[in-house]
Amino acid sequence: MKRIVSLLFLITYVCSAQETAITSSLYDTYDKYKEVTLNKRRIKHHELQPLLAKYRDNPKFTVQEVGSSIEGRDLSLVSIGKGDIDVFLWSQMHGDEPTATQAIFDILNFLDSDDFKTEKDEILNNLTVHFLPMLNPDGAEVFQRRNRLGIDINRDALHLQSPEGQTLKRVRDSLNADFGFNLHDQSTYYNAERTNKPATISYLAPAFNYEKDIDKKRGDAMKIIVFMNAIIQEYAPGQVGRYNDDFEPRAFGDNIQKWGTSTILIESGGFLDDIEKQEIRKLNYVSILSALHTIAKGSYNDISISDYEKIPENDRKLFNLKIENATYELLGKPYILDIGMNRLEVNTAEYKDFWYSSRIIDQGDLSTFYGYETLDATGYTLRSGKVYPEVLQSVDQLNTIDPMALLKKGYTYIKMKTIPSQLISSPIPLHLVGTSFKLPDFDIRVGANPTFLLEKNGALEYAVINGFLIDLKTEKGDFKNAMIYR
Known part of the structure; x- marks a missing residue:
């Protein structure tokens, strides 16, 4: 029995060491893949078009127009990979929350490169990854949270009055995505509970009912969050928060979890002397790519769900x-x-x-x-x-x-x-x-x-x-x- 326990510990240690090495390499080489044309938070829809055109002409990628905003700006989906596991990432549902939008284009640059061949083969042979970089381009145009209709798209999952919300629902359903990354920015005034440290990144595996039940899909999301938290702790120790998981029946994250996609909410908050959130953007890049790698390998399955509750709750002090x-x-x-x-x-x-x-x-x-x-x-x-x-x-x-x-x-x-x-x-x-x-x-x-x-x-x-x-x-x-x- 002792031999079996020792062997399991060794396997877990080796896997953890491999993931740590990959994460460190991603962090250290980030500047090589950073999309330099995007370096401020107030980015516009038209600034993304040359980047999307580049991937549209690249045979590694598929770029589709999957909808349009109220003011007629197109919504694009960028896909890469040939695996059976579908991962869907969407960003800037709120027009003034663009940190992860920038990180998505950093990730696309990475996936298009010839580096990290072994890790990328593991990701792209096992996953098909889909990115919707800017869901609310009308809001982004005037750097506001709400869309042109004046509603919060993240509270439109039931009525689906907004074309942007309709697009998100349609894409999720057509992919029947196994994993979903719901990418946001939060106020820089959030802190990790009972500490003076900003909640640089906050996570949530949203509940799918009022009872906050944990099925396999939600449990998998919790495991991925535990994995990502360990990564962020390396670069922003003590600066991770966890959102309250009260069920919000109108919210997309809660409903996408309910519809069968393991959903991970990532909120980019504050970091000292990082007004344009460029260090936080880098942390998004590193942690999301590392998460894609652990999903591809299935190594997240060995993570304990109990560690999810150990992440301090978000506070606003x-x-x-x-x-x-x-x-x-x-x-x-x-x-x-x-x-x-x-x-x-x-x-x-x-x-x-x-x-x-x-x-x-x-x-x-x-x-x-x-x-x-x-x-x-x-x-x-x-x-x-x-x-x-x-x-x-x-x-x-x-x-x-x-x-x-x-x-x-x-x-x-x-x-x-x-x-x-x-x-x-x-x-x-x-x-x-x-x-x-x-x-x-x-x-x-x-x-x-x-x-x-x-x-x-x-x-x-x-x-x-x-x-x-x-x-x-x-x-x-x-x-x-x-x-x-x-």
């Missing part, structure tokens, strides 16, 4: 910036406050870029919350900024001032005679205001733009401008833009 224990003087009395701030993205007119308009999200006792960036402000007092007395005549004059010198003197606003209409945010760490601007009373409150100074022993040591923390001693800070108040 992260701020971009958290100030702890600051002294705030109100009506002549001092109070100690924590302040949580988030940087909210505002799309530019053509939805190709964004600027930040930050807000105070919460204040008070935030001891159970965390920040991507946290400052212990014990001993510091919050101070209002001032308006610089000189009026600048034009934008060109911004080059003649030293913003850090002004911040150190307590100025956070600067007047400008004429602010060009095309200028939508301030490029320097001072708010630009019109000549009629009146500085409001200093008021730390939820919903306000976070702009203030931190003073200690009579000296200004930090500035918070539009939610960005600037160290006035070192003159360093992760700053993108301040506001304009015309």
